[in-house]
Amino acid sequence: MILKNKIEPEVNWQDIDTVLLDMDGTLLDKHFDDYFWEEYVPEVYAKQNKISIFTAEEELLAKYKEVEGHLQWTDLDFWSEQLDLDIEELKEEIKHMINVHPYVPEFLDYCRSMDKKIMLVTNAHPKTLKIKMAKTKLTDYFDEIICADEIGLAKEQDGFWEKLSEKYSFDKNRTLLADDNDAVLESGAKYGIKCLIFISKSSSMQPVVHSPKFPSIIFFKELMDGCSA
Numbered sequence: 001m002i003l004k005n006k007i008e009p010e011v012n013w014q015d016i017d018t019v020l021l022d023m024d025g026t027l028l029d030k031h032f033d034d035y036f037w038e039e040y041v042p043e044v045y046a047k048q049n050k051i052s053i054f055t056a057e058e059e060l061l062a063k064y065k066e067v068e069g070h071l072q073w074t075d076l077d078f079w080s081e082q083l084d085l086d087i088e089e090l091k092e093e094i095k096h097m098i099n100v101h102p103y104v105p106e107f108l109d110y111c112r113s114m115d116k117k118i119m120l121v122t123n124a125h126p127k128t129l130k131i132k133m134a135k136t137k138l139t140d141y142f143d144e145i146i147c148a149d150e151i152g153l154a155k156e157q158d159g160f161w162e163k164l165s166e167k168y169s170f171d172k173n174r175t176l177l178a179d180d181n182d183a184v185l186e187s188g189a190k191y192g193i194k195c196l197i198f199i200s201k202s203s204s205m206q207p208v209v210h211s212p213k214f215p216s217i218i219f220f221k222e223l224m225d226g227c228s229a
């Protein structure tokens, strides 16, 4: 485990009213998404098109790269059409692999016990959100659940947080945002969100990688221990 260069978080909970949480990689194990796009889809795509796994991987990687950082990346209907596959159905087939990260329910309980407003803010498509919430049963923890689709921009795009705050009021000076994507924290910082937390272990199958710029945690337990509540 690489612990060097970690910027330790300092959260003063009395200064926080709203907690904005990402879904994939932050609350849920990103291994599901990595496996789905990097192994399961190439396998099915290769079979359907009668090509090798290697060719399928190459073709798909090029297609993925084209829409990285844009809402199309998470749009199930876009991919179903692009690849001529039922992406929603394929996700359903392996939904048993969807898992919650350690200490997440405890952290959500902790936030609720302090009466914080908890908002799930995800780039995930509404259909993906539905499958994941059905499997993880986390829905009731949140005051609001927002798909970026509804805002019309991905979270890392300029203007996202302004638009979000117009629709769902929150005070950026009293808000914590946790995400496993540096670019999303960067856009949050630009907008002026006070407390930014990077998730260093987005997948149970990947090593810990801290952010060079933002305070990082491996598990949410770190925001519950030794912090003034």
Ligand SMILES: [Mg+2]
Pocket (backbone or CB within 6 Å): 022, 023, 024, 025, 026, 179, 180, 181
């Ligand atoms: Mg994420």
